Amino acid sequence: MKQTFKKRGQKIAKRWERFSEQAREDSREHIKENLISRLPNARRVRLLMLEWGLLIIVILSLALTQAFWYTQSYSVQAYVGGGTYIEATTGNVNSLNPLFATTNSERVLSKLMFATLTTIDYSGHVGLGLAESVTPDSDGKVWTVTLKDDLKWSDGEPITLDDVLYTIDVVRDNAINTSYASNFSGVKVERKGDALVFTLPSSYADFAATLIVPILPSHILKDVSASKLLEHSFSTSPVTSGAFSFNATQSLTSSGEKIIYLTANSNYYKGAPMLNSFAVHTYNTTGDIVTALSNGEVTASAELSAVDGDLLSSDLVYEKQTTISNGVFAFLNTTGLLADTGVRQAVRQGINMKQVRSVLENEQSLDYPILQSEIELNNYPAIPEYNLEAAKAAIATAGLADETLQLATISTGYFPELASEFEAQLEKIGFDVEVAIYNPGQEFLINVVRPRSYDILLYEIELGPDPDLFVYYHSSQASTSGLNLSNYHNTLADDSILAARSTMNLSLRIAKYETFLRQWVNDVPAIGIYQASLTYYFNKNARAFSEDDRLVYATDRFVDVENWAVNKAQKNRTP
8 A cells, every 4th residue: 555655656746847847948938928029018118107207207396386386375374372482580479469579570470460451552652451541631630541341350250440449549558568659649539430530639641651550359359458468369379350360380499480370361351362371480590591491491581681692502592672661770879878969979970881881781871860762852961971080089078988888789680790890980989888789579679679778779660651750759759668769859850850740741841851850960869871671582483572562661572462372383375
């Protein structure tokens, strides 16, 4: 049996071998007949395929060109809603109550979260906010204010005249000493139907500008006394009326660095913002902000000087700069060592302002407490020229050589450098100088500014949209609750200030301001240094205010924050 199977296997193997050989021979003949013999035809096929390929490429190129042309002609990159805008600031956030806003961080948050009766637009003029109308009588002494319809707080409650009345009462309460208090000193406020009537002690042409005060919700705070406001939960979790509402606070460091998260307020009177949210990240130093901007951790910041800006390492960060209606001055305390007018004149004469201003970059010099953008006068009094020897002689004659002057300022911006220059200049005149540099905030205001604990204060003040000098130089404001930082008293200056602010006649206002300036230059309650500017560094993909916009206050950049955006998308447009 085994032998039989073996023979059969051998036969099968031989047959398979013959079959394989025949198959190979047939394959060679097939290739010869069908491929080699038809090679010219194959070349023609390949050529035809190449021609078709080129045609397809041309068609695709034309299609892409047409699509690109269409995109350029009938579509555009446009900002769309959504996203989070992150602003980097300096200064601690001690309270979210806008009446206590003293640091840059607090001022930014106040502007984002709280609306005002009037506001300042990008033309630098006073316009309407929550108010529907602000109407003076013919003398500018009685002003009638009405509110827009259907105003709501972020919690859905209506914004009413009761909120305005409550806010004015709180502002005037001596228990909190707000910066708004002087605007309503002696002002009678009463409700008449659907309007509030403000009766002023004297005519005031620019009273509408004083209504830029954040309104508080009386339905939450009406039973809270002014002295208890700061410690109320509203200071940490407020109900708001501005473009954004409060969401949460994240504490990052023990030194006060925080992120305050805000969300779009759907009840905002201008309509809900395009942004979903806004975050304010407070930093301890500008160096930290430079790093954050360079790394794309934040969207923008208004805290950096030109020197800081040079350190930015990202090509994605743009810069825009505009002046604001703030002035930096050296305020001379008229009640201490510098009480004598002749001594103050000698101090100014002995200060080389060209040298002092050399620490500044691209800032405009400011010699007077009135800006030409506010009102342009016909005649400006001359500022005495620098004369060190005459100044030294006057100080020696006054018996003040080697006396110690207390010079105070804050730690931000150019102030430390300015303090160093003033120290050197004053020592040349004959004084010893002690310089004290403070962190800005409530502690500085309470312990230094209000008690006037200095001989010279280097400080920045808001000059506003109108040259109203009452709060800074009228003698009634030379108190712990006022902003007459020089404790300046002069009857002629007082009369000129009151006459200028009380007339609606522009020519008369100009004449009275010129009278005041002559007295101001002679008495030297302050020395002008420079007009402040806002340099804004921001991500190029973001939309904020325009560099052509005129800003009165630094926070006016947020006047149309509801239109800011961080996202772009391709949108079709009608051919």
